[in-house]
Amino acid sequence: MYSRGSIDYTYINARIHGLISKLLTEEDFAGMDRTGSVQEVLHILRSTRYSTLADIYTTTGDIKLVELELQNDHRRVFQDLRKHSPEQLYPIIDAFAAGLDYQVLKESIRLWFDQSIRKRSISDFISYIPHTTSWHGVTPSAIINASSMDGLLAVIRKTRLQEHIPALEEELQQVSDSRSLFYLELTIDRGYCMGLTDAAAQLRGVDRTIEEQLIAEEIDARNGTRVLRYPTLFSQIPAQWSRGEAEAHVQRVLIPGGELLKLPEVSTVVIRALEQRTGMVTRTPSPGAEGSQEINALGGIMHLMSRAPHLHLDAETIERLSSGREGRQKSRIELLLQIDAHIRRHQIERARAFKRGDPFTIGTMSAYLILKEREIDRVRSMINAKYYGLKFSDITAGDQT
Amino acid sequence: MMIFPQRMRRLTAVVLHEDADALTRKLLNAGVMDFIDVREAQVDLKGRISSVSSPSTEEELHDVRRRIEMFLQNSHLSLPEVQSLDAEQLQQVNVEQAGKELDKLAAEIQQIRDKQQSAxxxxxxxxxxxxxxxxxxxxxxxxxxxxxxEVKAGSIGLSRLKSLTGGLSGLPVYLHSGEADSEGACPILLIHMKRDSQRISQVLDRMQWHTIDIPEEFRGMRNTVLSELDAQREDAQQRQQQLGAAAEELVQNKSEWLADTWKNLRMNELYNTMQDHYGKTADTLIFSGWIPSHKSEQISAAVKEVTGGRCFLSWSDPEHDASIEKQDVPVHLEHAKALSPFQWLVENYSIPRYGTIDPTALVFVTYLVMFGLMFGDAGHGAVLILAGWIIHLVLKRQHADPGSSSARLGELILWCGVSAVVAGVLFGSYFGYGWFPALWFDYHGIVSGHGESASLVTSIYDILGITIKFGIGILGAGIVMNCINRYRSGDWFHMVFDNGGILGGWFYAGGVYVGFQFVGSGYKDLPSAGILLLTIGLPALLFAAKAPLEFIIEHRSGDHRDPFTASVIMDFLMEWIVELLELFTSYLSNTLSFMRIAGLGIAHVSLMIAFFQIADGIPSAAGSAAVLILGNAVVIILEGLSAGIQALRLHYYEFFSKYFCGSGKVYSPISLRSET
Structure with a gap:
């Protein structure tokens, strides 16, 4: 196990510093943003590590293949790090790499859902699933081609993913009724973060402290984004919910382990709102249905978030966001995007601080993994923005969940 | 070949607004002026002159130009030659219009890409x-x-076959039809994904599909199915390639407009860059910049011609104008192309300050001599020449910038190869074999203990002696060059008292003389006391004056320093002793450092001898040859790298540290010919 001053990190960290120097700069992104088409973005990327993307697009015209190559590139980053790292780092690298597999899992289930529940054709999308991925011999094809929900559950059981993603089967079973994958995807994300936390727990000393802080940042980013993007999760809580139901809801939608939103505190806020019946809103009754009362606990949760100074959440902003009221200067969406950007920026700044820190710790590698993931996300967003003729800032916001 | 950087002159000019355009075009074509931001340089005019505005920003022009480059390069078309640019042809560019044209082209290409995506x-x-x-x-x-x-067999009416094919398009389906019977029913084999069963069944129902057992004619045709799928895929790929070619053709059809616009944009960019350096008053423009001295007359005449004499020109020479700081004068290192790798080595250390010695030509000689002494084998040298040539060819094929680091490294390897060949001929070494007699001395013979007694160099000590003498020569040259640099900059104090100055040189020369006398006497006798006093004692004593003189000079110049007290005398004494110790140890270590040349030369030979001995011990001829080939490869890579690095180290640490005045500014004129 590792302790401060481990010289085993010398080689891998020196290598990573070389890789960090090749990360795209803000000027690169600004240059891409000024272009008018996908092809121009890819041309700029020709002189970077992403040089192959331009050839793929020129040959196939297929933006999804370009995205698939980006995913493969991300996978190669983990393979390369694993190849050159001391064995003790394998668990944490694998935990980060699992994120890609979970992404494939989400996409596979989404295709199955589109095919089997929504009755949509998925033929044009199936080829963009990496068929090399496998969980105990179960490939994405097995999930996508499952004949029914029972068939899918049987396939999922073979993957043994339940060990890493508690509640996976439970959420899957609810997919048909709710006709939504929302909670299932939240569950898979939680499984990913829990995997990171477990891997960090295997480290010792300063490495463990660093890794736990970085993972807490990751969890904060995900939780914060959820609260901002899906305000109804907390603004439309059924008034008849019991204390236990409220706690279960918080457990279901947020990931434990963060600093920004601690689950017991959030539960307390929701329960208090239920008990005091504060912020009560009445849903407009639909024809044939009785109107139900709902509690809005979003303001209280945003007050919890406002303790983080980097979010710049003042009372007026909280009031506007929790009430859904539009302001004169900035629209609600702009405000959300701004806060979202603060969260991401803070995460990146923390990662950079660890990168500059002690070279004999895990900080450099973890920082690189976070920076690299962010870079790939931004490249993907940029390509999509150009393809769909959107502003990069619009699609960046959409990509950060 | 220049020993000093080119002389520069600074031009400050004032012209009328109406002449600005013609003048800018003229200066662009001349491409020799390294501009100074006149608003920063003319402190007394600050606030009274404003900047010249341009219709389009450099960023806008640059972005559109980059877009054109993208279209051309993606269609495998080369960029226009910068040599063909002529500022007289420059026209104001409508960036918005050009952008729209490019958007249109991008949209047309996008349509093709969409078709490629379908394929x-x-x-x-x-x-x-x-x-x-x-x-x-x-x-x-x-x-x-x-x-x-899922595999299905069935029959439908022949007339519905086309509709069936259309209805199944967009799904992963293999459809094979057999011969229709007399009633017009056509047997069909259908292979599709199970997940599409429901959708396919709906289509089949519409086509009045009648399920049948798989006919014999369809059985056993797995390989046929696979071949047909392959053929269909190849067909789709071919279509995709044709679409790609169509996209390229679109750009090729517009290549003339693209090239012309690119040229115009490039010229506009440089035009704007140049005008950004101008300062504007109500009626006039003022600009300033550095020009190589020998071009000043030409520029003077050009400005007068364009303005019809309605101009004010002021020339300043850094050599005569005390207000000009030497480090602000750009340095133009101009050498024959062959010296470019050695200029690169110098520039990697630092740019020599204006007015000081540019050692490129000297480094060309000394670096190659050092390398040759360390890597003296004609065969190995020939391999290096080949490697350098291959790098050159590969980079040429890739249209790499000839000034790039890779290109210069390739040239350096080639030169090192030449040096090794020459040294190898002098030492009679060809891949470690003595195929021809040595012209100077037999390095292999000496290292293996059977050198020719008739030669002047018969032992390893002789080789060490040669390298030490070579080092003394290099260090001596460094001291002389330092004195020249100090003399030219009027820094008399350091010319005398610097470690690499006159006193330091005297001390070193004395030390060398005493050292050789001592060695020459068989390590028994030192020269007489009088000679010791004259060669070492006197310069050492004179060094004692350095600290007091420095104290006086600083006091006179008004620099703050402690008042003169008794303790200051102790400081002088200590400084003197420390200075002498430092002088002695640094010159001794610098000189002995050159023994590494012999060391690496000996290591080169020893390694070859070792590989020969290993090869001799192997009974099979093939094994022996393999060892020799591998041995030679190891020696070329390992020793080549070591020799190159050690030669560089000796230059940077022993030679340049004696005299080099760096942190000069590179001369970079705004020119149409500069790389984009």
């Missing part, structure tokens, strides 16, 4: 079906349960 999706479907069909052994109803494929 790709077809390919993807075929690949998926192919992958699934390869998983089972034969076309039969008995498809394994875990397969995702």
């Amino acid at each position: 790709q999706q077809e390919i993807n479907r075929l690949i998926e079906l192919h992958r699934q069909i390869t998983l089972f052994e034969e076309i039969t109803e008995l498809i394994p349960d875990d397969s995702y494929v």
Whole structure:
């Protein structure tokens, strides 16, 4: 196990510093943003590590293949790090790499859902699933081609993913009724973060402290984004919910382990709102249905978030966001995007601080993994923005969940 | 070949607004002026002169130009030659209009890309079906349960066949039709993904599909199915390639406009860059910049011609104008192309300050001599020449910038190869073999203990002696060059008292003389006391004056320093002693450092001898040859790298540290010919 001053990190960290120097700069992104088409973005990327993307697009015209190559590139980053790292780092690298597999899992289930529940054709999308991925011999094809929900559950059981993603089967079973994958995807994300936390727990000393802080940042980013993007999760809580139901809801939608939103505190806020019946809103009754009362606990949760100074959440902003009221200067969406950007920026700044820190710790590698993931996300967003003729800032916001 | 950087002159000019355009074009074509931001340089005019505005920003022009480059390069078209640019042809560019044209072109290409994408999706479907069909052994109803494929046989009316094909398009489906019977019923074999069963059944129902047992003619045709899928995929890929070619053709059709616009944009960019350096008053423009001295008359005449004499020109020479700081004067290092790798080595250390010695030409000689002494083998040198030449050819094929680091490294390797060949001929070494007699001395013979007694160099000590003498020569040259640099900059104090100055040189020369006398006497006698006093004692004593003189000079110049007290005398004494110790140890270590040349030369030979001995011990001829080939490769890579690095180290640490005045500014004129 590792302790401060481990010289085993010398080689891998020196290598990573070389890789960090090749990360795209803000000027690169600004240059891409000024272009008018996908092809121009890819041309700029020709002189970077992403040089192959331009050839793929020129040959196939297929933006999804370009995205698939980006995913493969991300996978190669983990393979390369694993190849050159001391064995003790394998668990944490694998935990980060699992994120890609979970992404494939989400996409596979989404295709199955589109095919089997929504009755949509998925033929044009199936080829963009990496068929090399496998969980105990179960490939994405097995999930996508499952004949029914029972068939899918049987396939999922073979993957043994339940060990890493508690509640996976439970959420899957609810997919048909709710006709939504929302909670299932939240569950898979939680499984990913829990995997990171477990891997960090295997480290010792300063490495463990660093890794736990970085993972807490990751969890904060995900939780914060959820609260901002899906305000109804907390603004439309059924008034008849019991204390236990409220706690279960918080457990279901947020990931434990963060600093920004601690689950017991959030539960307390929701329960208090239920008990005091504060912020009560009445849903407009639909024809044939009785109107139900709902509690809005979003303001209280945003007050919890406002303790983080980097979010710049003042009372007026909280009031506007929790009430859904539009302001004169900035629209609600702009405000959300701004806060979202603060969260991401803070995460990146923390990662950079660890990168500059002690070279004999895990900080450099973890920082690189976070920076690299962010870079790939931004490249993907940029390509999509150009393809769909959107502003990069619009699609960046959409990509950060 | 210049020993000093080119002389520069600074031009400050004032012209009328109306002449600005013609003048800018003229200066652009001349391409020799390294501009100074006149608003920063003319402190007394600050606030009274404003900047010249341009219709388009450099960023806008640059972005549009980059877009054009993208279109050209993606269509494998080369960029226009910068040599063909002529500022007189420059026209104001409408960036917005050019952008719109490019958007239009991009949209047309995008339409093609969309078609390519459709073809790709077809390919993807075929690949998926192919992958699934390869998983089972034969076309039969008995498809394994875990397969995702379903096989159907049926018949439909021949007239509906086309509709059926259309109805199934967009799905991963293989359809094969047999001969229609007399009633017009056509047997069909259909292979599709199980997940599409429901959708396919709907289509089949519409076509009045009648299910039948798989006919004999369709059985056993798995390989045919796979071949047909391959053929369909190849067909789709071919279509995709044709679409790619069509996209290229679109750009090729517009290549003339693209090239012309690119040229105009480039010229406008440089035009704006130049005008950004101008300062503007109500009626005039003022600009300033550095020009190589020998071009000043030409520029003077050009400005006068363009303005019809309505101008004010002021020339300043850094050599005569005390207000000009030397480090602000740009340095133009101009050498024959052959010296470019050695200029690169110098520039990597630092740019020599204006007015000081540019050692490139000297480094050309000394670096190669050092390398040759360390890596003296004609065969190995020939390999290096070949490697350097291959690098040159590869980079040329890739259209790499000839000034790039890779290109210069390739040239350096080639030169090192030449040096090694010459040294190898002098030492009679050809891949370690003595195929021809040595012209100077037999390095291999000496290291292996059987050198020729008739030669002047007979032992390893003689080789060490040669390298030490070579080092003394280099260090001596460094001291002389330092004195020249100090003299030219009028720094008399350091010319005398610097460690690499006159006193330091005297001390070193004395030390060398005493050292050789002592060694010459068989390590028994030192020269007489009088000679010791004259060679070492006197310069050492004179060094004692350095600290007091420095104290006086600083006091006179008003620099703050402690008042003169008794303790200051102690400081002088200590400084003197420390200075002498430092002088002695640094010169001794610098001189002995050159023994590494002999060391590496000996290591080179010893390694070859070792590989020869290993090869001799191997009974098979093939094994022996393999060892020799591998040995030579190891020696070339390992020793080549060591010799190159050590030669560089000796230059940077022993030679340049004696005299080099760095941190000069590179001369970079705004020119149409400069790389984009």
